[in-house]
Each structure stands twice: as structure tokens, then as C-alpha cells.
Amino acid sequence: MIRIGNASGFYGDRLSAMREQLEGGDLDVLTGDYLAELTMLILGRDRMKDSQLGYAKTFLRQMEDCLGLALDKGVKIVVNAGGLNPEGLARKLDAKVGYVTGDDLKARFPEALTANAYLGAWEIADCLDQGAQVVVTGRVTDASLVVGPAAAHFGWARDDWDKLAGATVAGHVLECGTQATGGNYSFFTEIDTTKPGFPIAEIDEDGSCLITKHDGTGGTVTTDTVTAQLLYEIGAPEYLGPDVTTHFDTIKLEQHPRGVRISETKGSPPPDTLKVCLNTLGGFRNSTTFVLTGLDVDAKADLVKRQLQQAIGDEGLTWTLARTDQTDAPTEEQASALLHVTIKTTDPKRAKGFSRAAIELALASYPGFHVTAPPSDGTPFGVYKAAYVNRDEVSAKAVLL
């Protein structure tokens, strides 16, 4: 059995989770996911400002605090915090570090700000086989962070489909941290989720696992909390990944005194193509929210729309009137509707001009004019797209420093 924990479900998750997982009990490997679709865009913009950046900076802070502790306890660290610059991050860590590279396909998609193939588990396994104490990757599938260490530990073959599928399910349950242990959970009133603990998968040689968490941590692990996380961000029951296709309609869950047993998961060969996460700059956006209180809400909305359109033109404006108001309301807030307006434009000057145009209306528009937050100077926005490339166009590599 290998005991793999998770200490991060996104870039910005609980900073102390790394220490909590290391001090809370035994682990073999501690993983962390830092990369959402949106994060790649954020890191892409970091990298534009400074080519040395492009990785998840919070992970570095966690390592300053915890790397010594992890090394002392013999816990290996496997994270995708490398983002767009795994080598840059790897070189900042004082340990035997391996990194995974080859996901960056910007040369193939020059129009994109970021273009990264979703790599799999085998380069992570390679790094661990070569003795890495810490493995940092760029864009790998979230589940690979768990599949890689399990595959290395048990010496699985690349066509051990059921085992790889079982570990993929474990990885999917862990990848969002406390979403597996009662965080963000529909039936939260039935449990104590004040501070849910981070999840752990105890994976067996056959790929089955026990989802659990350290004793004394908050939240809970039940078939319900695990089901909730299994349903997160999935599509068809054939869950496609770079290493295996996992059949979510074969998963069996059973309540166990220490958590939830997951078994019987079936796997089959993965597709011939790899998914690519593409972020392009879509233009500039800006937005504000007008508060419309009391009588004549529709007419108030019409007036301010006409005025803003006259000032900056109609193109690229999206209006949403949220009728949150009640008639004859006992509080001012309950008497108010919200009119959201967003501008999306290729012209940064127009995005900035939007603010001025909106604020200039302050004494010249509907009675009771105010906004919930003043508009800013406008910010660039990204457009996300998935693309697919043949496997032979991607050369993933494990590098040991």
C-alpha cells in the first residue's frame, strides 16, 4: 500500500495544508494541484512581466516552511506548481528535485498566450524512480500527480489499464483537496465542515484505494462526500486521460470505518491524442453594477443603458438586470435591483473610457444612482480553448537536477 495525500486543490488554497498533512500522520507522498484552466492564464500574464516567473509562487512559500520537514519524514512531494516554468521552480528548491517538461506547445500554437498539453503520469514515475524527493511539473492532468507515484511504487506496466484507472479515480477524488472531505458539500448541515482536513488515498497494488484523512482533522469522508467529488468537472462516463481511459460507471464505493473504499474500476487504452489547454488574449474587459432602488426599476435600467450607449457606443456591452428587488421592502437592500454591465473590446482605450463614461452619469441619471464598486481601468481577458494533438507531436521528458 502507498499512502498519498493532497495539500492543494487550486492556486490559493489553504497555505497551511502542507504542514497539516506532514504533521498530521503518516504519508509516503504529498501531492498538490495548483493549475486550473484560469491559472494557466494568470501564470501566462506573470510570465509576460517576468520570464523567470510562471510558476505557483505559493508553493515556494510552502516549501520554505515545510521542505525540511518533508525530507526528515521521508515524504516525497509531487506537485504541478511548475505551471509554465517547472525548471525555474525546480532550481529554487534545495533537495533532489526532478521536473517534467515538454508540455509547452507555444511553438505549435504561436497565436496563444499559453498552450500546454496535458501530460500524464509516466514522467513523474520516472523522476521518482531516479530518486527524486520533490517532483515539479507543468501541465499534467490533475490525477497524474497521484497515478505517477502509485505506478512508480508498484512498478505498474503502461497497459495495466484497471490499475491505472483505479489510481486515476483516487487522483480525481484528491485533486480538489477538501472538496472530498465535506467542503462545498450539499448536505453540509449534517456534518462539521468548519475546517475540513485534506484527503488521503491509501492505494493498493490492484489500483483500489481507501479515501481517508488524518485522525483529528475536520470534515468527513463518506460515500456521499466522495460521490460529490467524483461528479466534479466530468463529462461522459469514459473519462479520457493521457495514460488510461477510466470508466466512471464501474466505480464501486463502500463506507469503511476510516473512510471510503473504492474498487472495481475498469480502465481501457487512452485516446491517440492529447488534450491541449490554450489561452489566448481575447481583448480587454471592464464592468460595473448599477444599483436600482425602489420604483420604476425597468425605466431606470432603460435610462442608464441609453446614456452609457450614447457615451461609448453599444458594441461589446452585455447587460444583465437582476431583479433582486422586492416591492414595499423593509430594508433598502431588499428594495434594490442590480444592473450589471460588462464591456469586452479589443481596444484598451475603450475599456478604460467605459469607467469615465459610467461615473460621469452619477448626477445626471436615474434617481438614487450609485454603483456597488466603481469600474477599474479595465483588464485584459483570456479566451480558453481546448485543442487536440497527436501524441508523437509531444515529447514529454523527466529531468533530474
Next chain:
Amino acid sequence: MKRPLGTIAGARSGDKGGDANLGVWVRTEEAYEWLSTFLTKEKLKELLPEAQEVTRYDLPNLKALNFVLHGLLGEGVASSTRFDPQAKALGEWLRSREVEIPEELL
């Protein structure tokens, strides 16, 4: 009896590019039998009128249905002008909709 769907069903939702996914699950076999008949994709669109093109996938082993709401989020979270651009609360919205639930399931 007319009750919020969330009285007996849990849900979790999220984003994949411009699509949203919405998983719904129940806790007994009887409830799943009812849910899988009741919550067709047409019914889902009726309960969530903002949904356009919907695909439903069945996961009887998890007593769950997974819906993909195509195009709900436009070109993804960074670009979307939709309220809740990552569809985080879509499931809780669905759970609050009142539907006719057989009394023996309550």
C-alpha cells in the same frame, strides 16, 4: 409533494471551458429510480431555463446523473459575462427548485 429537489438530492457543478457540468446524486436505490425517470434533460432545461444544449449521462453505480450544459459559459471563465462564470453554484440553484417528489422518498 412539492419540495425542493435538494431535500433528497445532492449536487456539484463546475466548468470545463465554455461548458458547465452538473452532477446530481441521491442516497437510496428507490430515490435513484425516481430521479433517473424524473430528471430528464428536458426537465432539467425546464428547471434551469438558462440551459440550452444539454447532454445527460447516467452513473447508476453512484446513484448519480451527470449533465453537461454546453456553451453556458461562453468562451470560458475569464471571458464569461455570466453571473457565476465557473458554474460553481449551478447545482445549488437546481437543488432549490421545487418539484413533485413522491412522499415515500421524503
